[in-house]
Amino acid sequence: MNFSLIFESFLKILNGLALSLEIIVLSLILGFLASILIVLMRLSKNILFSRFSRGFIFSIRGTPLLVQIYFIYYGLAQFSFIRDSFLWIILKEPFWCGVIALTINTSAYTAEIIRSGLNAISKGQIESATAFGMTKFQTFKRILIPQALRQSIPAYSNEIILMIKSSSLVSIITIMEMTGIARKIISTTFAPIEVFIAAGIIYLFLNYLITIIFRQVEKRYSVSY
Amino acid sequence: MELLSFGDTGWGDEMLRACIMTFAVSVCAMSFGIILAIPFVIMKLSNSFILKLIANFFTTVVRGVPELLIIYLFFFGSSAAIMFIARIFGYNGYIEINAFIVGAFCVGIIAAAYSTEVLRGAVLAIPKGQIEASKSFGIKGKRLLFGIMIPQTLRIALPGIGNVWQLALKDTSLISVTGLVEIMRQTHISSGVTRQPFLFLITAAILYLTLTTFSNKIFIFAENKYSKGYV
Amino acid sequence: MNKLFAIIASLFFVPLTLSADWTEVRIGTEGAYPPWNGTNAAGELEGAEIDMANELCDRMGVNCTFVVQDWDGIIPALLNGKYDVIIAGMSITDERKEKVDFSVGYMTDGACLVVSGDSQMASFSPSKESINLFNTDAATKQVTGQVVALLKGKTVGVQGGTIHQNFVEQYAPSAxxxxxxxxxxxxxxxxxxxxxxxxxxxxxxxxxxxxADSNLTSIQPTLSGGPFGDGVGGAFRKDDDDLREMFNAAIKSALADGTIGRISKEWFGRDISM
Structure with missing residues (x-):
């Protein structure tokens, strides 16, 4: 084991931290917004909407992220009508392809987390809200949303960790984030173990931070029944 | 569509074979993962600080580091480790580890870390009253373990294990570094040669969906069967 | 103890090879770099290097099996003993020589710059149609300068961990x-x-x-020498000199009687044997 190589790689890989975080944060925000839309569609009375939402969640959760990333980057680029359309401005860029793939992926998982959060709220609460004369919108805003979010905190912190880990896969579409840099170092040092240990430490630390932060958040919002 | 035909000119048979390979390597990985999880569960539930520390280190690291890195580390690390052990025994040759075994091993490590958490949770979820009741009926030792504890743990853990299985199935898409021709690697080869990535990626997605849906049905069936009398 | 270990190991890991006598040789290749080494629709390896390796194995009287490995890990996996030799279009460079030993070169191909047919670069016409970066004459330097200027600010794609990547990094860092x-x-x-x-x-x-029905076109000059190394050879672990010598003898004889030239013509449409 070459410890100085681990240290050198560690410093080089840190240069990709900003880009990794940019991709992760952007995808999480966009994915969260998209997931709300998906949940609303899923719960909507319109069969078309709920079917679409169901199918979307099913297909995304049932296929590996790697397939999704390849599909958006290489699959769509195969067609000239896409390359000639305005979409190409975004799809031409590996960065945006990576963000789109991760956004789509996390939106499906997050939608399921929110949905089960909503399901966990007891019927009695909604009924009492109605009894207190709250409108449907008020019930949604004051009772359902805050409770569903609180219910979802542990599962969502897990999803964030999964996303931090998943972001490493965008290195295969030429994005030089942390794993991309690690691969590049390996291509000249031929020492995969040392380099990936260095990268692994950074990812582990990021996930550790998330765990700590969310433990505090959970404590703050937990209510004893 | 010609491209997906069977035989030497089409890629249909290759894709199907790769699909079977994905399934086979997932099954082996999952079995290995559960077996490997058992000692870690015991360590986590033990009173020894050191054993707990080791088990927690294992699950935290494996679950906190990207799967791709875990697979690379164990792919290169395992052969280095095996050669190191071989040297101790005075064997100086090189040992080839079959790509299938390495692939199942790498994904199995990941499955083990997640299964450990699932199984640990399941053991703790067995109602204390049941164990006390068994003891008062004179059921103890082996009979308590095999007759009450293990069946109950498995029943409670079943949904969680189902989730880990789905995870393992999807993670096999990352083992193409080992050279094993599973769905993802075959897709990569076929789309590279034919320049038709769209077609092959859609095919790959359908194959994965078939595998996940099919296995999900089995897990739901098992859950219903073994939770009879509880719901 | 040795035997016991071999028996235990063979239960888990197949096949087991002993390095002492080379009757079984495992060849690592990528299977994704046609026409050097590719994979066909029947799922089999094919290409100039596959034919050549089979020929060399016949000449050495050894049994060869191919092991497919991604380019990313092709040298680490050799060092770990996954196979005994790399035959995968790998150019002989100083950087790689720090980790592996090479056989004599068997084929050599220049590097080509490829651009879209309707880009301005398609009309790039330097004063020399090929340059060897080992040469230091004025004409070579001039054309090298033109190429570097051409690549400035452009998005250049290469396979990672290759001589081509090294060239861009060393000569055209602004790309x-x-x-x-x-x-x-x-x-x-x-x-x-x-x-x-x-x-x-x-x-x-x-x-x-x-x-592919693409409108891509390759432009001159073709590049060789310098970071592009000294042709393509087989790569071996540093302690397998005996195996390397076996391959050297077989490669030399296959080069001398024109076999490698014939194979390269079949796959490349031209003789690129060394």
């Missing part, structure tokens, strides 16, 4: 470099138009351009 894990991915992105310039062995692009 935006994109690295791919396989040549196929690079080709797909070249076809999609995400890249201004692709750089790889000429044969690898010829193969792609012949198969």
């Amino acid at each position: 935006e470099l994109k690295t791919y894990s396989t040549q196929d991915d690079l080709n797909l992105d070249m076809g999609a138009g995400r890249l201004d310039v692709g750089l790889a062995d000429c044969g690898a692009f010829d193969d792609y351009m012949a198969k």
Whole structure:
């Protein structure tokens, strides 16, 4: 084991931290917004909407992220009508392809987390809200949303960790984030173990931070029944 | 569509074979993962600080580091480790580890870390009253373990294990570094040669969906069967 | 103890090879770099190097099996003993010599710059049609300068961990470099138009351009020497001198009687034997 190589790689890989975080944060925000839309569609009375939402969640959760990333980057680029359309401005860029793939992926998982959060709220609460004369919108805003979010905190912190880990896969579409840099170092040092240990430490630390932060958040919002 | 035909000119048979390979390597990985999880569960539930520390280190690291890195580390690390052990025994040759075994091993490590958490949770979820009741009926030792504890743990853990299985199935898409021709690697080869990535990626997605849906049905069936009398 | 270990090991790991006598040789290749080494629709390996390796194994009287390995890990896996020799279009360079030993070179192909047919670069016409970067004459330097100027600010795609990547990094650091894990991915992105310039062995692009109805075109000059190394050879672990010598003898005889030349003509359409 070459410890100085681990240290050198560690410093080089840190240069990709900003880009990794940019991709992760952007995808999480966009994915969260998209997931709300998906949940609303899923719960909507319109069969078309709920079917679409169901199918979307099913297909995304049932296929590996790697397939999704390849599909958006290489699959769509195969067609000239896409390359000639305005979409190409975004799809031409590996960065945006990576963000789109991760956004789509996390939106499906997050939608399921929110949905089960909503399901966990007891019927009695909604009924009492109605009894207190709250409108449907008020019930949604004051009772359902805050409770569903609180219910979802542990599962969502897990999803964030999964996303931090998943972001490493965008290195295969030429994005030089942390794993991309690690691969590049390996291509000249031929020492995969040392380099990936260095990268692994950074990812582990990021996930550790998330765990700590969310433990505090959970404590703050937990209510004893 | 010609491209997906069977035989030497089409890629249909290759894709199907790769699909079977994905399934086979997932099954082996999952079995290995559960077996490997058992000692870690015991360590986590033990009173020894050191054993707990080791088990927690294992699950935290494996679950906190990207799967791709875990697979690379164990792919290169395992052969280095095996050669190191071989040297101790005075064997100086090189040992080839079959790509299938390495692939199942790498994904199995990941499955083990997640299964450990699932199984640990399941053991703790067995109602204390049941164990006390068994003891008062004179059921103890082996009979308590095999007759009450293990069946109950498995029943409670079943949904969680189902989730880990789905995870393992999807993670096999990352083992193409080992050279094993599973769905993802075959897709990569076929789309590279034919320049038709769209077609092959859609095919790959359908194959994965078939595998996940099919296995999900089995897990739901098992859950219903073994939770009879509880719901 | 030794025997006991071998028995235990053989239960888990197959096949087991002893390094002492080379009757079984495992050849590591990528299977994704046609026409050097590719994979056909029957799922079998094919290519100039596959034919050549089979020929060499016949001459050495050894039993050969091919092991497929991604380019990313092709040297580490050799060092770990996954196979005994790399025959995968690998150029002989000083950087790699620090980790592995090479056989004598068997084939050599220049590197080609490929651009889209309707880009301005397609009309680039330097005063020399090929340059060897080992040469230091004024004409070579002038054309090298022109190439460097051409690449400035362009998005250039290469396969990662190759001589082509090294060239761009050393000579054209101002280019935006994109690295791919396989040549196929690079080709797909070249076809999609995400890249201004692709750089790889000429044969690898010829193969792609012949198969796909793309409007890509390769421009002069073809590049060799310098970071492109001394041709393509087999790579061995440093302590396997005996095996390397066996291959050297077989390669030399296959070069002398024109067998490698014939195989390369079959796959590349031209003789690129050394």
